[in-house]
Amino acid sequence: MMRKLLLTLLLSVSSTALAAETLTVYSGRNEKLVGPLLKKFTEKTGIEVKVRYGETPQLAATLLEEGDKTPADVFFAQDAGALGALGNAGRLQALPKATLDKVDARFRSPTGLWVGTSGxxxxxxxxxxxxxxxxxxxxxxxxxxxxxxxxxxxxxxxxxxxxxxxxxxxxxxxxxxxxxxxxxxxxxxxxxxxxxxxxxxxxxxxxxxxxxxxxxxxxxxxxxxxxxxxxxxxxxxxxxxxVNVAGVGILQGTKQVDNAHKFAAFLLEPEAQTYFSQETYEYPLVKGVKTAEALPSLAKVGSPDLDLSRLDDxxxxxxxxxxxxxx
Known part of the structure; x- marks a missing residue:
């Protein structure tokens, strides 16, 4: 009887530990573009990623409708406007300063609620x-x-x-x-x-x-x-x-805060930034990562001075x- 009880407890602990290492991401980015990158995140961290793919505006609307009951831990959006809308609605929590500081201020939330991952x-x-x-x-x-x-x-x-x-x-x-x-x-x-x-x-x-x-x-x-x-x-x-950005924000109420922070940080690591540059031909936003040779520099493009969070209307x-x- 005691052995059976111990086995049940062990299985329960194992199941809880497994659940704790699963991150739910709502992705407005196409699976063909970012699927391989999310697999690399799992390989590197051991954190399984459960992804719901869809159009960014529709996913943002879903997150607003789901509110506190959303199963999502992270929103990986195609554009800053959707992230701005969620931030204004109080659905995002502040990112760590170390993560935010990797990206130029014009490509991140002025209140620290989201950060751009590629231009x-x-x-x-x-x-x-x-x-x-x-x-x-x-x-x-x-x-x-x-x-x-x-x-x-x-x-x-x-x-x-x-x-x-x-x-x-x-x-x-x-x-x-x-x-x-x-x-x-x-x-x-x-x-x-x-x-x-x-x-x-x-x-x-x-x-x-x-x-x-x-x-x-x-x-x-x-x-x-x-x-x-x-x-x-x-x-x-x-x-x-x-120059708009794809970006990431962490949902209010997530029980996976540490893993969500790891995910956001991973997207700004050289490996991920190089992936965006060389595989999807987007602009890397972290200093030290080379832009694809075919592209003019971001400085030369000269995006107009605009708080990208305001693209939420x-x-x-x-x-x-x-x-x-x-x-």
Missing amino acids: RARVVAYNTKKVKPADLPKSILGFTDAKWKGRLGWAPTNASFQAFVTALRLLKGDEAATAWLKGIQANEPRVYKNNAAVVEALGRGEIDAGFVNHYYLYAAKKSNAELPVANYFVAAGDPGAL LRGTVKLLQDTGVL
């Missing part, structure tokens, strides 16, 4: 057989010119595009953002489901230029190195030069897109 620049991708760099305007605002009629492509339902529109609203005002959206609409752009589809259309010569994140070009060129598409960076400081941006007929 994602907005660019104008263009077909190199049909357009010369000299033909492209220095500002994203220049694409409302009638000479671009029937030549543009965009993905208005894409979260990164909507984050850019939010930045445009913050930097230039709603009136200017409305004018830009209406101006692009007047040029009859082709609509695509995502950034990848825009780059593919450029490769086919279906459009001459399109608004995307910088790294989609390099993903496409992995399967077709001869793709006649290149990235164009508008002038530094322009709204079209926005997705609802206002969606309403604007609807009011202008974009959505």
Whole structure:
């Protein structure tokens, strides 16, 4: 009887220890992009990662709805706006100073609630057989010119595009953002489901230029190195030069605080930062990790001065897109 009781207790302790070494992550980052990296985290730490993948805005909405009852310990988001929304709602807890200090202040929460893990620049991708760099305007605002009629492509339902529109609203005002959206609409752009589809259309010569994140070009060129598409960076400081970040935040109420801190710290270690640089062609945010050779430096890109947490007004941006007929 005593032996049976001891065995039961041992099994109970083992089960509790196993559960304590499991981290639940809600990931707005695509499994193909970050799945291998999360496996490396488990291999390095022994902490199992249970992942729920989905679109960043939808996962953020789910976390807000779940509140204190969420099973999530960590939110690994595709953009800063979603993290800002959760922070404003009191759903994130402060990260350790040692983790925050690894990243430049402009790429992390000013209140320490989230930290950027990699940078994602907005660019104008263009077909190199049909357009010369000299033909492209220095500002994203220049694409409302009638000479671009029937030549543009965009993905208005894409979260990164909507984050850019939010930045445009913050930097230039709603009136200017409305004018830009209406101006692009007047040029009859082709609509695509995502950034990848825009780059593919450029490769086919279906459009001459399109608004995307910088790294989609390099993903496409992995399967077709001869793709006649290149990235164009508008002038530094322009709204079209926005550098948003993927980032991580730790949920309030998690019982896995130490393991969650380990996860956030891991994403900023040289191994993970090099993975973002060399495998996904994103910008590493930690000093000492080299940017992919094909990319201009972050300093040269010159992202406009903007608190990325303020990109949280997705609802206002969606309403604007609807009011202008974009959505």
